Amino acid sequence: MRDEEKTEAEQLTLEQAIANLKQKEDLGDRYYAAWWLGKFRITEPEAIATLLEALEDEQDRAPDGGYPLRRNAARALGKLGDKSAVEPLSRCLEFPDYYVREAAAQALEMLQDQRCIPALTKLLDGGVAAAIRVPGKPHLVQPYEAIIEALGTLGAKEATSLIEPFTEHSTEKVKYAAARAMYQLTRENKYGEMLIKALSGDDLQLRRSALMDLGAVGYLHAGQAIADTLAENSMKLIALKGLLETDLGNNNTEVPTISTESIKIMNLMDSLL
Numbered sequence: 001m002r003d004e005e006k007t008e009a010e011q012l013t014l015e016q017a018i019a020n021l022k023q024k025e026d027l028g029d030r031y032y033a034a035w036w037l038g039k040f041r042i043t044e045p046e047a048i049a050t051l052l053e054a055l056e057d058e059q060d061r062a063p064d065g066g067y068p069l070r071r072n073a074a075r076a077l078g079k080l081g082d083k084s085a086v087e088p089l090s091r092c093l094e095f096p097d098y099y100v101r102e103a104a105a106q107a108l109e110m111l112q113d114q115r116c117i118p119a120l121t122k123l124l125d126g127g128v129a130a131a132i133r134v135p136g137k138p139h140l141v142q143p144y145e146a147i148i149e150a151l152g153t154l155g156a157k158e159a160t161s162l163i164e165p166f167t168e169h170s171t172e173k174v175k176y177a178a179a180r181a182m183y184q185l186t187r188e189n190k191y192g193e194m195l196i197k198a199l200s201g202d203d204l205q206l207r208r209s210a211l212m213d214l215g216a217v218g219y220l221h222a223g224q225a226i227a228d229t230l231a232e233n234s235m236k237l238i239a240l241k242g243l244l245e246t247d248l249g250n251n252n253t254e255v256p257t258i259s260t261e262s263i264k265i266m267n268l269m270d271s272l273l
Contacts, residue, residue, distance in 0.1 A: 012036050014044060021050045027060045031069055038076025048082045055088050070095070071103045078107025086111055090119040098134075102143035109150035117156045123147050124162045128169055144169070145177040152181025160185050167194065172206055180213040192219035199229045207231050215239030218246025220261055227268040240269050 012020065012033065020026070020033035034054055037047050054073035062068050074092060077085040085107070092104035108116040123142045131140055148166060151159045163185070166178035176198050183191035198210035208231055214222040215238055226239045244265045251257060
């Protein structure tokens, strides 16, 4: 079974999850076990080792030729924080399955280990000119959004010149991922303003994504724009919380104080409750 919406009564034990992941008969159970180990942050050495083995799986194949178990194993390893997964996940960035590469990039972002920066940067070879859609597929040749966001989170300043042109990419998700990364790497306001502009777009999904990006990078000038966005208050509150945490984290005084900016953000949060 591939249903990740199991009830609490159907949850596994650690031993069952590892056993299910190791067996070869029921592919659905293997897929679910990988998800379960990541969902519940199971960091036992045997769980990590079994997930690493699943990154090499050849049995679970989707009708389109993809590798669902490898994808789920990569996602799980990203959540578990074990740095032994960095090199295996970096190798996955060369795998033919687009979605395995995407899951690996997202996992490496979560692990926050700079050893993977060269492998991620390599996927930007050819620049924007090479970042085209695959004929007959719903995606570009590389998972640029995940790659660029990972490089931004990892603080890969050496990749700045490669990322910046993607702020002009025709695919909006890629463009805004590049703006997010460029703000993280340069702290230049123009990239934060690009994300603010996305808040007024017609696409709700893009507005939601921009909210999360602004909160994640802590662009303090975005407070009012976030509060005014046509999106769920719950998401706006999450984004504002990100701004507040950034401002509070910038307070280096011996006696903690609340800045005028933090007060403004808290007032905006109160107005949404």
